[in-house]
Amino acid sequence: MGFLSFRGGVHPPHFKEATTRLKVEKAKEPAVVTIPLQQHIGAPCEPIVNVGDQVKVGQKIGETSAFVSTPVHSSVSGTVKQIARMLTPTGEAVCIVIESDGLNTVHENVIPKGDISNLSGKEILSIIKEAGIVGMGGAAFPTHVKLSPPPEKKIEEIILNGAECEPYLTADHRLMLENPDDIIYGLKAMMKVLNVTKAYIGIEDNKPDAIESMKKAVEKETGIQIVGLHTKYPQGAEKQLIYACTKKEVPSGGLPMDVGVVVNNVGTAAAIANAIKTGMPLIERIATITGKGIKEPKNLLIKVGTSFKEIIEQCDGYNGNPGKVIMGGPMMGLAQYTDEIPAIKGTSGILVLTQEEARLPEPKPCIRCGKCVEICPAFIQPLYISAYALQNMHETAEKYNALDCIECGSCSFICPSKRPLLQSIRVSKREIIAKKRKTK
Ligand code: SF4
Ligand code: SF4
Numbered sequence: 001m002g003f004l005s006f007r008g009g010v011h012p013p014h015f016k017e018a019t020t021r022l023k024v025e026k027a028k029e030p031a032v033v034t035i036p037l038q039q040h041i042g043a044p045c046e047p048i049v050n051v052g053d054q055v056k057v058g059q060k061i062g063e064t065s066a067f068v069s070t071p072v073h074s075s076v077s078g079t080v081k082q083i084a085r086m087l088t089p090t091g092e093a094v095c096i097v098i099e100s101d102g103l104n105t106v107h108e109n110v111i112p113k114g115d116i117s118n119l120s121g122k123e124i125l126s127i128i129k130e131a132g133i134v135g136m137g138g139a140a141f142p143t144h145v146k147l148s149p150p151p152e153k154k155i156e157e158i159i160l161n162g163a164e165c166e167p168y169l170t171a172d173h174r175l176m177l178e179n180p181d182d183i184i185y186g187l188k189a190m191m192k193v194l195n196v197t198k199a200y201i202g203i204e205d206n207k208p209d210a211i212e213s214m215k216k217a218v219e220k221e222t223g224i225q226i227v228g229l230h231t232k233y234p235q236g237a238e239k240q241l242i243y244a245c246t247k248k249e250v251p252s253g254g255l256p257m258d259v260g261v262v263v264n265n266v267g268t269a270a271a272i273a274n275a276i277k278t279g280m281p282l283i284e285r286i287a288t289i290t291g292k293g294i295k296e297p298k299n300l301l302i303k304v305g306t307s308f309k310e311i312i313e314q315c316d317g318y319n320g321n322p323g324k325v326i327m328g329g330p331m332m333g334l335a336q337y338t339d340e341i342p343a344i345k346g347t348s349g350i351l352v353l354t355q356e357e358a359r360l361p362e363p364k365p366c367i368r369c370g371k372c373v374e375i376c377p378a379f380i381q382p383l384y385i386s387a388y389a390l391q392n393m394h395e396t397a398e399k400y401n402a403l404d405c406i407e408c409g410s411c412s413f414i415c416p417s418k419r420p421l422l423q424s425i426r427v428s429k430r431e432i433i434a435k436k437r438k439t440k
Pocket of ligand 1 (some may be wrong): 410
């Protein structure tokens with residue numbers, strides 16, 4: 001097989017050995033869950049339960065009428081103890097705290113929804129929305145929105161992202177080995193919603209067993225192709241994945257739908273299959289708990305709302321004093337101030353670095369080596385954008401296409417002077433976007 005790729009990118013060490021061969025284990029039942037009403041991009045939900053209410057597994061506890069949002073559901077049965085603003089992995093949000101009764105009584109609405117062969121595309125879309133499904137790769141964008149392009153944007157292909165290019169993470173890898181049929185079922189459901197007949201599943205070549213597993217799963221299918229990709233970061237980023245699989249280039253400032261493509265994660269496809277087959281909304285997910293700062297790394301099936309602290313304790317706790325706790329991988333993950341925060345739908349992993357690993361080197365002046373420009377997969381000039389960002393010259397940074405930055409962190413990784421490139425570009429992007437919103 002010839003492996004495909006994109007222009008630019010870097011080769012960080014994989015660090016996947018600790019968990020790549022470990023089967024997914026079901027995490028211990030949490031005694032209490034803290035479920036944020038904002039776990040995704042878009043509008044937050046409003047609580048539809050009150051303190052003192054009894055709730056069941058899969059019961060809707062938060063909803064909104066906003067299009068770019070999804071409902072949230074309880075992952076346990078028990079009593080609502082508190083509704084208040086709390087710290088979550090993505091900032092502060094209103095959370096619903098539920099004390100489990102340990103019975104896991106399933107809500108009456110959680111019933112199988114039928115089969116994709118006799119459900120219409122519209123019905124499948126409504127199941128996806130009601131099940132609160134979001135992108136499981138970490139970005140957590142509401143899936144029903146991605147599957148509802150405006151009529152003028154004709155979608156021709158779906159790409160499932162099985163690249164898992166972030167170092168350390170192995171949750172998608174294990175899913176492709178342990179549950180390939182649900183991935184295909186969910187993909188076919190999405191194909192029906194978008195009325196497309198062609199799909200690709202892109203997988204990096206450092207996961208040959210996953211490539212084999214998925215190839216076997218599509219043996220009897222038509223229109224679904226498994227694409228082996230070169231192992232290179234950020235192979236799983238949308239624009240890079242689209243280019244590798246189809247050679248289509250998403251224009252600057254454009255979206256995948258502009259070239260007739262929708263990209264979703266393999267975990268999202270499996271969540272869709274589960275919602276259709278069992279009626280269970282998105283209340284749990286696979287996450288990789290790993291890093292030298294963890295005594296016994298694992299791939300765990302965790303319930304949304306379980307605290308990081310409790311999850312880490314199930315991995316035998318910290319290896320010494322932790323240096324940094326990150327939700328996700330080291331390149332695009334979010335550093336956390338505390339482990340007293342709940343796992344959310346986008347928690348693809350919890351990475352703990354030792355104090356030595358977490359120590360940031362002192363940045364030195366730029367030596368104009370050009371390496372950051374050479375590897376930038378968005379074909380922008382990180383050194384200049386960063387320099388303007390650091391001087392608060394955000395308008396100039398915008399002229400240098402700062403908004404095209406996909407925040408992959410490759411430039412920071414490659415920079416020999418250890419400049420804070422991504423961090424400064426991120427600040428500039430936020431400023432530019434905020435200004436645009438204000439002008440509107
Ligand atoms: S500028 Fe943005 S897109 Fe380019 S390498 Fe840096 S983080 Fe990635
Ligand atoms: S990689 Fe670092 S040192 Fe080299 S040009 Fe870019 S910012 Fe400057």
